[in-house]
Amino acid sequence: MTSYNDNPLKDNPFIRIQKKYDQFHKKEKDIADYILKEADQMIYQSVKETALKCGVAESSIVRFCKAIGYSGYSELKTEVAKEAVSIQYQQEILKAENSDSFPEQLGQIFSSTVMLLDQARLQMDYDQIIRTADLILKSRLLLIYGNIYSGQSGFIFSERMKSINVPTFIAWDHISMKQISIMASTDCAAIFLSHSGASKDTLENASLAKSRGAAIIVLTPAPQSPLARLADILITIPSVDVSIFKDYYPVETAFSLILTAIYTAASRQRRHDNSESTEKFETEVINDAFEFPEM
Template sequence: MREISITSTIHSHYNRFTATEKKTADYILEHADAVVYMSITDLAEGCGVGEASIFRFCKALGFKGYQQFKIALAHSISADNEIPQLSGQVRIQDTLEDAVFKTLQSNINALNETFKLIQLDSINRAIDLLIQSDRFIFYGVGSSLMTAMEANNKFMRITNKTGCSVDSHQQAMSAALMSEKDVAIIISYSGSTKDSIEVAKKAKERGAAIIVITRFVKSPLTSYSDITLLCGANEGPLQGGSLSAKIAQLYLLDVLYVEYFKRTYEASIVNKENTSAAVAVKLF
């Protein structure tokens, strides 16, 4: 069911807003389509206000926080018959052929945008950190944990230095035991997931290097990162766990894998053959 219009709600409250809240309201009304995909940090910068001001603005409209506000906004701006929970502007009346094409286009766009955001210097430095480290551990929560597990599964075929914990308590304990010779690779689309931020904080306190794979340059998580790698997928607040975002993250991780393999070729090729042989007996 369609939620009450956020535009109408903002207009009805407008005369009671403070000057800062009016500044925020004006920006949102003008850029509603873009705000749905913004982090609270990005919106604060766009409005020229602080993050706390954005939070107070959401509270003034009756929302518990920014994420709840974005969910309501996504419902408000979705076109007639559009399904805001899906990517690619898929509509109820779309044919199967339409859905197939729009899904493909959404994934292609995510990969192309990620490619454009790649900074070769950041990739180079990330590879150097991984090669020089004693261990590198992948972290993630929710759908990002699935990506972290995929990355760990890929790297463990060529090195015994990798790891991944699937429980948030284990992740916290793992980060608390890291050293200056370790690297934490933290995957989070929003960069605002509390458990991931806590892992980054603990790893930083231990002197470990931190590589963050995320959508947003500035977020609570990237404030701890030594290297930030950006994925280009746009995920609305109702599209959590979208495969476009996962594909973009996996693309970056595949780039790291390929380059790591190249630079450690002699060891990696031997390890790859050994691990392949170890599982070959499991197949008919």
């Protein structure tokens, strides 16, 4: 059993519950106690199962969710899951840092990376992913920016987008960033991958691309950063990182997951468009073939 009462993050479901706890009546306190103490179980339960565990009606669970500012049980469970995964991730990292065993460290690295990916999945806004893919497909050119490690994720994404006929250029150092930024225009989309959202080169080139009319898409774990403020579309990724091993940053896997989601959405849309175009072409050919001149 994991307790989440001391989570320091602001405006998460645990903090909301704690702030209103003294105002709750008995049934609400029973629900609150269960969520605070058994969050790692609750995130896998239906509203019916949670109601049974708390000894209350399902309607009481729904009212409780609304009382702390959520639309219903589904939204509350999603937010609880995000925080639960984040805390478990922090605990795994702490174990790895305090261990002298290489196999144990490696095992913790693997498990913490899986948790980070799970958090990225829970945070993913599918409508936003589809909007991003649509924006890219409507653009004449896609520019991708990423420094060193995030650039590796960007390179794979670039090759995938090229495979569905999206013209793409990628930059991962200050020289190549300047070279592709001058290509930006009103019919371009520019994706920036950044850990801090505050590096000088990235900010300068994002500002330049935006001033030239490009649509700015930002992937970062820093939603309050200067780079995030330049975004037309901001996709926030999990913010926890690790540096147990030099040059290993599991947050890059979160970048890769989001980029893969964007590529998948774009690829599906491209296939749909191609299918419609092919069907239209075939219809026109058939109509032309069977169109006889009037006698």
